Amino acid sequence: MAEQTVEQVPVLVVGGGPAGMAAARAARLGGARVVLVESGDDLGGQYWRHLPAERQAAREQGGRVAGRPHRGVHQDVPHPGWARFRRMRDDLLRDAGCEVVLGGHVWSVDRRDGAPPLVHVLVGPPDGNGRQPRAFEPAALVLATGAHERTLPFPGWDLPGVFTAGAAQALAKGERVAVGRRVLVAGSGPFLLPVASSLVRTGARVVGVVEAAGRAQLARGWGSRPWRLLPALAKGGELAGYVRDLAAYRIPYRTGAAVVAAHGTDRVEAVTVARLTPGWAPVPGSARRIAVDAVCVGHGFVPRAELATSAGCALGADGSVVVDAGQRTSVPGVLTAGELAGIGGVDLALAEGEIAGSVAAGRAPSPAAVRTRSVFREFAARLAAAHEIRPGWQAWVDDHTIVCRCEDVTAGELRSVAALTGSRGLRSLKLTTRAGLGSCQGRTCGRSVEEILGPAGLVDAGRTARRPLAIPVRLGEIAATAAAGEDVR
Amino acid sequence: MASDAETVRIEVAGEPVDGLAGQTIAGILMAGGRLSWRRSRTGRPRGVFCGIGVCFDCLVVVNGLRDVRACQRRAVDGDRVEFQRDDVAEHAGGQEDDHG
Numbered sequence: 296m297a298e299q300t301v302e303q304v305p306v307l308v309v310g311g312g313p314a315g316m317a318a319a320r321a322a323r324l325g326g327a328r329v330v331l332v333e334s335g336d337d338l339g340g341q342y343w344r345h346l347p348a349e350r351q352a353a354r355e356q357g358g359r360v361a362g363r364p365h366r367g368v369h370q371d372v373p374h375p376g377w378a379r380f381r382r383m384r385d386d387l388l389r390d391a392g393c394e395v396v397l398g399g400h401v402w403s404v405d406r407r408d409g410a411p412p413l414v415h416v417l418v419g420p421p422d423g424n425g426r427q428p429r430a431f432e433p434a435a436l437v438l439a440t441g442a443h444e445r446t447l448p449f450p451g452w453d454l455p456g457v458f459t460a461g462a463a464q465a466l467a468k469g470e471r472v473a474v475g476r477r478v479l480v481a482g483s484g485p486f487l488l489p490v491a492s493s494l495v496r497t498g499a500r501v502v503g504v505v506e507a508a509g510r511a512q513l514a515r516g517w518g519s520r521p522w523r524l525l526p527a528l529a530k531g532g533e534l535a536g537y538v539r540d541l542a543a544y545r546i547p548y549r550t551g552a553a554v555v556a557a558h559g560t561d562r563v564e565a566v567t568v569a570r571l572t573p574g575w576a577p578v579p580g581s582a583r584r585i586a587v588d589a590v591c592v593g594h595g596f597v598p599r600a601e602l603a604t605s606a607g608c609a610l611g612a613d614g615s616v617v618v619d620a621g622q623r624t625s626v627p628g629v630l631t632a633g634e635l636a637g638i639g640g641v642d643l644a645l646a647e648g649e650i651a652g653s654v655a656a657g658r659a660p661s662p663a664a665v666r667t668r669s670v671f672r673e674f675a676a677r678l679a680a681a682h683e684i685r686p687g688w689q690a691w692v693d694d695h696t697i698v699c700r701c702e703d704v705t706a707g708e709l710r711s712v713a714a715l716t717g718s719r720g721l722r723s724l725k726l727t728t729r730a731g732l733g734s735c736q737g738r739t740c741g742r743s744v745e746e747i748l749g750p751a752g753l754v755d756a757g758r759t760a761r762r763p764l765a766i767p768v769r770l771g772e773i774a775a776t777a778a779a780g781e782d783v784r
Numbered sequence: 785m786a787s788d789a790e791t792v793r794i795e796v797a798g799e800p801v802d803g804l805a806g807q808t809i810a811g812i813l814m815a816g817g818r819l820s821w822r823r824s825r826t827g828r829p830r831g832v833f834c835g836i837g838v839c840f841d842c843l844v845v846v847n848g849l850r851d852v853r854a855c856q857r858r859a860v861d862g863d864r865v866e867f868q869r870d871d872v873a874e875h876a877g878g879q880e881d882d883h884g
Contacts, residue, residue, distance in 0.1 A: 336858060346806060420857060420858070421856035422849075422851060422856065422857065423852075443834065443838040444836075444838075453824075453828060453833075454829075455819040455820035455830070456819055458832065458835065459834045459839075461835060462832055462834050462835030462836070464835075466810075466835055470807055470810075470811030470815070472814050472815050474814075562819050562820070700824070700833070700839065700841060701824075702825055703824050703826040733825075733840070734843070734851070735838060735839050739833075739834070739839045767851065
């Protein structure tokens with residue numbers, strides 16, 4: 296077995312979405328050699344998710360997909376900023392000073408004093424066996440690992456046919472598969488709108504978009520001093536396009552309401568939608584049953600912070616990585632950009648990526664990127680206020696509702712264990728209930744578990760984000776890496 | 785195996801199934817009308833939930849290897865896909881290749 300060498304690299308970027316791509320390009324413009332590690336088999340991340348190149352339908356241009364319909368699958372799925380993506384992607388792939396490692400899964404980082412950590416990567420298919428190990432010793436490390444969706448639990452949310460809003464989007468963009476024929480989209484945040492657009496364009500009928508935030512909450516976020524958002528008008532244009540789709544397809548948009556239950560035996564057949572109080576508790580007597588064969592639910596996004604946490608980066612109360620004006624974290628030589636540094640969308644991610652890449656290469660960031668960042672940070676702050684999750688949601692979670700989908704732990708079990716043991720330690724509550732210990736490692740339920748246990752007053756809140764192994768790794772692969780590293784004979 | 789470059793043929797629970805080149809295993813299963821294919825610890829049906837590799841609901845056995853996320857794994861011509869039952873696995877004891 297070949298001995299594994301540690302590769303020294305001036306700038307290592309982890310994550311090939313908009314933020315990581317912008318960081319890699321800016322670092323290259325700053326003159327640094329770059330390695331960009333992306334776990335998928337193309338660049339673009341979740342935002343610029345697309346059909347793989349080998350598909351004929353991948354001839355996507357100018358924000359539209361010139362795809363051939365197949366199996367009743369139909370129209371162009373909107374791809375904002377597509378030309379920009381292609382330009383950035385082609386630049387990076389053609390650039391000899393930038394190595395793009397596709398299928399690169401970072402599984403652990405080793406902290407070092409006063410320097411960025413060593414980064415361990417397995418290169419190969421997702422969850423494969425015998426992937427090739429590589430290890431990097433970066434002078435500067437830019438983490439751009441993005442975010443995943445948060446979905447609040449409700450009775451029946453583990454039935455097949457209940458999806459995250461992001462799943463509907465991923466299947467529409469990446470597979471041209473509509474998740475159902477009669478679909479309800481629900482949750483909170485502007486992301487619900489592009490999801491509805493993608494669904495109708497893959498042939499589904501969207502029976503409604505249900506936003507949990509009520510008018511007062513929405514107005515508070517969006518309404519105060521809206522002129523300050525003028526520079527973000529391009530974003531407004533993108534949203535206006537989705538709103539036009541709602542009108543064109545006669546999709547009702549309702550605020551101050553939520554899906555509070557899904558019904559069915561082996562799959563979803565109907566959902567119950569209820570009106571919510573301003574604090575997001577269901578209003579008694581307001582429930583209405585709607586027949587659907589799929590429902591897509593999302594309540595905003597959670598930064599994917601496992602690598603940043605392992606590297607020792609300080610996190611803010613919202614779970615995002617704390618950065619300074621140069622996108623530097625609390626760990627020397629480690630920078631972050633994009634959703635990991637605070638949920639804010641693609642324009643903020645591109646600006647932060649550019650700044651992080653310049654700084655990683657030892658250059659001053661461009662004033663234009665710094666201006667863009669401040670505009671879109673304000674935009675992000677408004678989004679956060681307008682769509683912030685409010686605690687009343689726990690009232691629709693009855694004791695039989697599964698909260699941890701991996702281990703099938705119910706809200707009732709969580710509540711009774713917390714009450715019986717009087718424990719205030721999240722770690723011990725997790726070990727007792729097994730919530731958050733399954734294969735997803737609490738990514739799906741972690742925050743909800745913390746909030747349900749919250750009334751007891753946790754002594755170690757936030758601990759569900761700690762995952763020393765960032766991805767599942769086969770034991771044989773760890774053994775092989777260790778054997779190679781220590782040159783065992 | 786496949787008739788042209790735009791098609792992949794995989795085997796799902798012993799039956800041949802065609803998909804489009806570039807689709808994930810989850811994409812092929814769902815395009816064929818399947819909504820769930822795994823059983824959770826207490827026997828509840830599971831399929832795709834998050835679609836981006838975060839939730840681990842959609843795990844399948846690919847070419848004999850358990851716990852592969854169907855929504856992340858691009859289908860390759862000739863892949864043999866089987867369904868895993870995590871309710872029985874727990875009591876049957878001993879998985880061949882567990883996650884670390």
